[in-house]
Amino acid sequence: MALEIKGVSKAYGRFPALKDVSLQARDKEFLALLGPSGSGKTTLLRVLAGLETPDAGEVRFGGEDFLSLPVRHRKVGMVFQHYALFRHMTVAQNIAFGLTVRKRSEKPSKSEIADRVHKLLQLVQLEDLGKRYPSQLSGGQRQRVALARALAIEPRMLLLDEPFGALDAQVRRELRRWLRELHDRAGVTTVFVTHDQEEALDLADRVAILKDGQLIQLGSPNEVYEHPATPFVFDFLGQACRMPGVVEGGRLRIADWDSEAPAGAPQGAVEVFFRPDEVTFAPADGAGLSADVKAVAQRGPDVRIDCRIEGQPVELIGHGPTLPPGVSPGLSVRVRPTRPQVYAAG
Structure with a gap:
């Protein structure tokens, strides 16, 4: 050194x-x-x-x-x-x-x-x-x-x-x-x-x-x-979405969505972070976090999607040039973070 x-x-x-x-x-x-x-x-x-x-x-x-x-x-x-x-x-x-x-x-x-x-x-x-x-x-x-x-x-x-x-x-x-x-x-x-x-x-x-x-x-x-x-x-290193969650028995629960917890995730109450462009979208009857779409704006090859998840305003990014299926103002969709990071609450 x-x-x-x-x-x-x-x-x-x-x-x-x-x-x-x-x-x-x-x-x-x-x-x-x-x-x-x-x-x-x-x-x-x-x-x-x-x-x-x-x-x-x-x-x-x-x-x-x-x-x-x-x-x-x-x-x-x-x-x-x-x-x-x-x-x-x-x-x-x-x-x-x-x-x-x-x-x-x-x-x-x-x-x-x-x-x-x-x-x-x-x-x-x-x-x-x-x-x-x-x-x-x-x-x-x-x-x-x-x-x-x-x-x-x-x-x-x-x-x-x-x-x-x-x-x-x-x-x-x-x-x-x-x-x-x-x-x-x-x-x-x-x-x-x-x-x-x-x-x-x-x-x-x-x-x-x-x-x-x-x-x-x-x-x-x-x-x-x-x-x-x-x-x-x-x-600090980029745009972040933040949600409260719970890890129990190897499962991560965020609001009404339950999935396998990331390896090494702490047990109990946690804070879940994910990037706004690291998500997938599914119809309202699919798996994921329930999100109400409020507004959609095209930004070059990407699409900014303003929605509310559990009453919290969240800005997501979909990769265009076309809108993800079912994403339209006034509709509800399901959102699944693809690479959530989990930290102990508090």
């Missing part, structure tokens, strides 16, 4: 931002820290960057005590949400900044700096824009410059704090794949903070999910999505 975080805690007054967080990242791994506002992900990133000092805990990187190293010796590149570029400097000057401010004994020659800037401009696909100023660039281009500047110091670890947060959805999607390719070519350990579930699942090798300063689950994107450790993780 390249990065080892053990028992890190940090409080601001009475507010605990991090509570005994422990996790690891492999060498050259792309690790996403995912969670809602206030979950502690940015605080953890700032601890790694040397911008915050934890109240307790240990951080090691490459076997070294990372917290005891002066910030300039950590060789960490950091990219913020709002670029933080120098407006009075050209693109090339911004990229070179971290090299030009080094002590004379550590500073590369002018030709070495120029060569590295040229290679980085090629890497971030801005080779013709080195003489421009930040005000002459688009938001996506500015973020590429910020990434190039972070890489200029040849960091051992790259820290990204919501780097696409200030960009519109289309630009975010375009930069997402590019960032993953950039990480692979740069060969550094990357820690990426985001509150965007799709972004984390699409980019990362592993995802650390935080809530209220605590680590809730750590795993590959497929592991955390397919096997959420808690109801919070299930709900």
